[in-house]
Amino acid sequence: MDKTFVMVKPDGYARGLVGKVVTRFEEKGFRLVDAKVVQLTREHAEHHYEHLRAKAFFDELVDFIVSGPVFAMIWEGKDAIKNARALIGATNPSDALAGTIRGDFAIDVASNIIHGSDSIENAEKEIKLFFQ
Numbered sequence: 792m793d794k795t796f797v798m799v800k801p802d803g804y805a806r807g808l809v810g811k812v813v814t815r816f817e818e819k820g821f822r823l824v825d826a827k828v829v830q831l832t833r834e835h836a837e838h839h840y841e842h843l844r845a846k847a848f849f850d851e852l853v854d855f856i857v858s859g860p861v862f863a864m865i866w867e868g869k870d871a872i873k874n875a876r877a878l879i880g881a882t883n884p885s886d887a888l889a890g891t892i893r894g895d896f897a898i899d900v901a902s903n904i905i906h907g908s909d910s911i912e913n914a915e916k917e918i919k920l921f922f923q
């Protein structure tokens with residue numbers, strides 16, 4: 792059983808979508824291991840998105856992710872990273888299929904309501920960063 796890190800971003804938290812996100816993960820068959828509301832510091836956000844530092848939207852991304860509380864979760868299940876990203880949908884909600892979280896609840900890439908780890912290494916890094 793793998794674990795993955797998932798986070799409802801400030802827009803999803805402010806819109807009251809935490810319950811819907813948790814329900815989708817539970818209904819898919821994931822097991823919730825841990826969860827909490829967190830206000831990220833800029834330092835934490837920059838560390839979390841370190842691999843995107845060279846992107847033109849990096850500052851916008853960090854400003855956004857520290858703009859309000861997030862809901863951080865650890866989910867456990869078979870092929871957790873792949874299955875979680877399938878539930879979440881494509882990065883740009885314009886490309887995300889209906890039935891995925893971004894496809895159903897988001898319209899703009901900069902505020903796409905949810906994050907999910909993209910590899911086992913990043914899941915371990917992100918879980919450590921948020922929960923230890």
Ligand code: IDP
Nearest residue numbers: 843848851852881882900901902903906907909
């Ligand atoms: P992912 O969240 O689907 O893994 P990443 O490439 O890791 O996508 O990008 C992290 C986040 O950066 C995305 O979820 C999205 O919110 C934001 N992002 C990606 N591309 C853009 C962009 O062109 N403008 C603004 N934000 C972006």
Ligand code: MG
Nearest residue numbers: 906907908909
């Ligand atoms: Mg990513």
